Amino acid sequence: MPVQLNAPVVDDLLPIKGVRIGVAQAGIRKANRKDLTVFLLDEGCAVGAVFTQNRYAAAPVQVCREHLASGAGTRALVINTGNANAGTGEPGLADARQTCTALARCLNIPHEQVLPFSTGVIMEPLPMDRLLAGLPTALADAAQPQHDSGAQWLSAAQGIMTTDTLPKAASVSFDLAGKPIHATGIAKGAGMIRPNMATMLGFLATDAAVAPALMGDLARRLADVSFNRVTVDGDTSTNDSFVVIATGRAGQPVVTDLDSPAGQALVAALTPLAQRLAHAIVRDGEGATKFITVRVDGGRDSQECLLAAYAIAHSPLVKTAFFASDPNLGRILAAVGYAGINDLDIRGIDLRLGDVHVVKQGGRNPDYREEDGARVMKEPEILVHVSLGRGSATETVWTCDFSHDYVTINADYRS
Structure with a gap:
């Protein structure tokens, strides 16, 4: 029996203003399971990420790096489980880009503002017909009233699972510059776990205001004390990705220096959340008992x-x-x-x-x-x-x- 954390209670998960989430059953690998998730971000959100250092980085990792480097900003994430789209060569890259283009058309945004993520079996073609057909359902789900509750975060945590036995999700709240701040994160992973990022999949959002130029460093700092300190089997995945989103909706003065008192307080408050998610992956390690x-x-x-x-x-x-x-x-x-x-x-x-x-x-x-x-x-x-x-x-x-x-x-x- 895995030494997992208990399944999260919906009421314990905090919604993050500026983030809407939709989940669908697209049948990408198995029928009757959540396997396609979209995150929709309000304009003005700041995003940073770190990725696997595996030289066989999956197609979506390569496309994410390209889109973040473009400087276009990020307005949406799309995540599929059941298929890693890794070891798939040029066709895999084309599929990742087509996924971004399809979602961007639905949202009327540039395709560079979409970041794709995949997890699952390596070296199998992505079933694009099923994935693309599932996007409208995921978007319709994001438009429902429940996107303002923590329930959608739990649904997303379920939607990115592979061999996980439990969804991994957690929230924290804290004060920063006299304003209440919320943060919620989800992660997946149970095997092929030895992050080596410069995770598995991890997504953390806060309503704090952070300068966009700091987001990559913020993601690295959090990963280095959490996801980069856990291992199940020593295997570094082709798809490891950790994304941090700051929506700026809390209304506190923008953090412009992570080494300032406000920046240090922000990192200190988010670190336990990142560590809790990382620990949950180890506790749910494939076959783990300790x-x-x-x-x-x-x-x-x-x-x-x-x-x-x-x-x-x-x-x-x-x-x-x-x-x-x-x-x-x-x-x-x-x-x-x-x-x-x-x-x-x-x-x-x-x-x-x-x-x-x-x-x-x-x-x-x-x-x-x-x-x-x-x-x-x-x-x-x-x-x-x-x-x-x-x-x-x-x-x-x-x-x-x-x-x-x-x-x-x-x-x-x-x-």
Whole structure:
């Protein structure tokens, strides 16, 4: 049973003024499921995004980059699930562009103002007839009165799911410059998760006012402390995308510098929302039974802390040991040892598992008892804390275990 967050309650999700959402069943891969979503943005919204660093970036990622670079602004997003439109060559690019053109004609806007997103099976042609036929239904849904409620955000979270077992959505509210600010986000992902963006799919909107030139940096800052710190299986998707929207409808003075007091307050308020969405992906990892926090401190810099943390988080031997609740903790030490940290002195390493001190100064703690390690390993949420003993840097990564179900889900993914 995945260690998921509970399904979000509609009343907990806040509508964001300036954003309307429509969802349709287009039959892109499976019948009778939500699989086509549109976000319609009022004029004046500011948008920023970060994307996968996989060199095999999907067609919609390439088109999104082109459209954002054009400087035309963004008025709509279109997202399909069931088909990634990745590894599809020039025909895939043509399909992504046709999708933008079709939606732009419906909205009477330039096609560069539409950003496309896809998720699902790689290297299969996008069924354009079904996708295009579904757009009017999604637009009609966006025009309904409920677009002013949080219910549409939940519907969108359901509409972008693939192997997810639960929709992932959350909201926060806070004050900025004396004005109440709302923010809501959704995400999808359960496998092929190791974001490496400069997510999975993630969409976060706030009614705060932010200068358009800052939006790319805002998206990067949020991704770097949330989606870029989670991993399920170490695979970086071809379609990872994280979009941040600021509608400016809250009426507070425009944030023009993210390092100003207002900018820092905005980033600090949105970070927990981005992290909650990222954690939800790990908690819903394919076949996951445990949520694991890997904290590495005592590094000379952030990079070597991340090397150690990801070596632990990606190790199949470590992850299967957690699934079995087997305190075979030498596997963690081995991962730290091969992480690629130059001139690492193992005599400085300490390892704690939850409240249990396992390794002291590079060797087994004389007071460590395996039954204590086994007790922690049985818990659904576990902290692995490694100290490198060579500096003051610290980093945290979130991951999950590997179960039999992970293999089953991915073996049957296309059926």
